[in-house]
Amino acid sequence: MTSGSSFLLAARQCEIAELEHLARTGELVGAIGRLVHALQRERGLSNVFLGSHGSRFADQRLQQVAECGLAEQQVRAQFDLLDTASSHVRNGARLFSRVAVVLHGLDGLAQLREQVAARAVSTREATAAFVKLVAGLLAVVFEAADSATDPAISRALVAMFNFMQGKEFAGQERAFGAGAFASGAIDGAGQQQWRHLVESQQACFQVFCDFADAEVLRVDHSSRDASLLAEVDRLRRVACAGRPGPLDANLSPAWFELLTRRIDAMRSVEDVLALHLRTLCEDRIAQARGELRDQRAMLDALARGALDPGPEEATVYGPHLERSMLGMLQEQSRRLQAMGDELDAVRATLNERKAVERAKGLLMAHRQMSEDEAYKALRQMAMNQNRRLVDVAEAVLSLAEVLPGRGR
């Protein structure tokens, strides 16, 4: 019959197993960050290649495809390490389902690249395909953050996810701005969409700042090149601050180059984030193993005392050890409780994204929209009403009850 003390130890072993799983997840997230960065570059190069009718970036694009291939291999290798057979990975159903979507997207890359090479696809379509693939990869990171069981690691993953998502908005801004400048003009809707990309970035980086470790923030801060950022802001104002109208097409390469430098700087922050995450996991695992060792030693002493109490030991250690056992039980309960509470608080920040996903699902079900259409509809509402995407999503959800059909 299993004793209380073995459950106490099993609880601690569960914690260690979950921390080890988080460490592996951290490696996966790091590999995803590198692949996303490579795909963002390829997207940018493909855009310019297509937009220039094949005259620019032809070689660079091919080089980048090769780099993407290497990064893809690393992500696939990390996917292989996920223990699909154990069927006990936390949040496994959702995580594996997201991975399946990503693998399906990666399998379609070869065909997309052939079409880009043959210029048999529009810039818009190619961009959309890359955006979708990156979104799928970020969704894997999101599930990882949502399933973390340790508050400190959860904070690090939330910071990481938001940084990666913010960087992706920056990547979309690079493509959007390069296209707008190259076209020689911008209309009101274009300005609105551009501003929306800037605001979405800022919202993500705000969450990142709220959750990232102080050292990571220092690196992030020192990676910012003030003159570069000032120039980015200047070009944004050129395009968006005034009335809709003509743009200087010659600014397109400069804009592309500026944003590329900015995004590459972000990439180096991501590396620090990944390193911080790894160190954090290693520290927490070492700590938990140490606590397990102490607890086991204490329980052994307790068992010896209970089984073979010498005349003195019984008096001296008996009540003392009995108090120790109770103390251990109470301390462990309290610690797990506190961790759970902190975890709930960290995870609450992920709920904004969940609200947007839920609102999207609602529109898809009730208006027979595709996922893309639903997202665009939400974004359009947010831009028209000058509200945050999450507020619009909440408003849509609050209407759910009065919408006809498809109730529970």
Added chain:
Amino acid sequence: MTSGSSFLLAARQCEIAELEHLARTGELVGAIGRLVHALQRERGLSNVFLGSHGSRFADQRLQQVAECGLAEQQVRAQFDLLDTASSHVRNGARLFSRVAVVLHGLDGLAQLREQVAARAVSTREATAAFVKLVAGLLAVVFEAADSATDPAISRALVAMFNFMQGKEFAGQERAFGAGAFASGAIDGAGQQQWRHLVESQQACFQVFCDFADAEVLRVDHSSRDASLLAEVDRLRRVACAGRPGPLDANLSPAWFELLTRRIDAMRSVEDVLALHLRTLCEDRIAQARGELRDQRAMLDALARGALDPGPEEATVYGPHLERSMLGMLQEQSRRLQAMGDELDAVRATLNERKAVERAKGLLMAHRQMSEDEAYKALRQMAMNQNRRLVDVAEAVLSLAEVLPGRGR
């Protein structure tokens, strides 16, 4: 290299593994319900035995101790079935930690019973020991409800937990009322505490009604004996509605008998709840297995089509199967999303209890209180301010930020 389709299947297998784990948890919860009931009876009999200076219920108490032993064996057997070695049980650290607390409590029962038999313990102390043990058992059920990954099963477990908790408040009311009547008088504080037990019961049964299956509610409704309930209400009014003052000590046995009949009727509802939970798990497992089978067949067809496309098949099935794969991916993502959303909504009802636990922890940390003292302080505040326990807890938590010391 693992393919997208194997992750799709792995996601489904994860769901099945989690459902099987929930089915085992359901058996454990059923066994806990039987042990709690047996302990509630023993608590009641021990109270009367002690209160009557050993003159009443001596034999019945011994009989009940034997019954408790049988129920305890079943719970211990269920604990043994928990897969502590896998280290991957969902929410394992918290669940195992709660189990360790329960086992420690069960190990202490023999000593408590010796003290009761020798009348070497006060009624109050004996009651407190039983209340604590039952609370520990209910905490295991709470963790089970909090870790369920299927919304329907989560609803059933939330209903079950609240019913069991409501029944426990009824058990405490039985003991409190029997003691109050037997003492021949009640003061204002006693009336307040009695009313609080009634309100706590009602709050639990309200949540139960919100979450229980329609059939379970029918059984619950038909198990209610209107004349019995009317008599319970009448005796409550006798004790609590008027001014504090003398009570008829002869009403004590009648009250005890009435409440015992009421609690025994609740026990039969718990059996129906357990049966419903088991059926639900079996249905969901069968359904998920069927879906896995269908999905696997579809993916096999897809692989055959991709690997060996006959001239016609390629045209006819190729794009069709490609759409199927995408359709499967989208459908699965959407389903998991919807399940997650529904789960969040169900779990939100568990947050009230979490707020109380959190507030308790806060008081323990800042006021150097024991767990019991912290709970009593909260309950006293609730009674004094005539507010719900959860509202007082929220108020305490909102003060957390301005309290000195012990920050994060």
